[in-house]
Amino acid sequence: MQFQFTNPLWHWRGPSPFYFITVPADISADIKELSRDLTYGWGMIPVHARIGATNFTTSLFEKDGGYVLPIKNVVRLGENLLEDDPVTVSMDFRTD
Numbered sequence: 001m002q003f004q005f006t007n008p009l010w011h012w013r014g015p016s017p018f019y020f021i022t023v024p025a026d027i028s029a030d031i032k033e034l035s036r037d038l039t040y041g042w043g044m045i046p047v048h049a050r051i052g053a054t055n056f057t058t059s060l061f062e063k064d065g066g067y068v069l070p071i072k073n074v075v076r077l078g079e080n081l082l083e084d085d086p087v088t089v090s091m092d093f094r095t096d
Helices: 025-038 073-078
Strands: 002-012 018-022 045-051 054-063 066-071 086-093
Touching: 002 025, 025 045, 025 066, 045 066, 054 073, 066 073, 066 086
Parallel strands: none
Antiparallel strands: 002 018, 002 086, 018 066, 045 054, 045 086, 054 066
């Protein structure tokens, strides 16, 4: 199952700063229905994702009843992404 969406890149300024893109509510609801079969624990959902020309693997995190996609610095810098930029993401579930 593949999903595509566009949302802004945002910066979490915690003890370990990171960038994320929020998965839209309708897609999060679909993922939530499948999560029991997809998670490897703690609600994490492993995915393959693509932004621009960059393919990468990561895991969705649960947040505020939905999911967020962490964006690795190598992806962010390689695609010249800045905070608040609208970013189009394609992703599907990892089974490896």
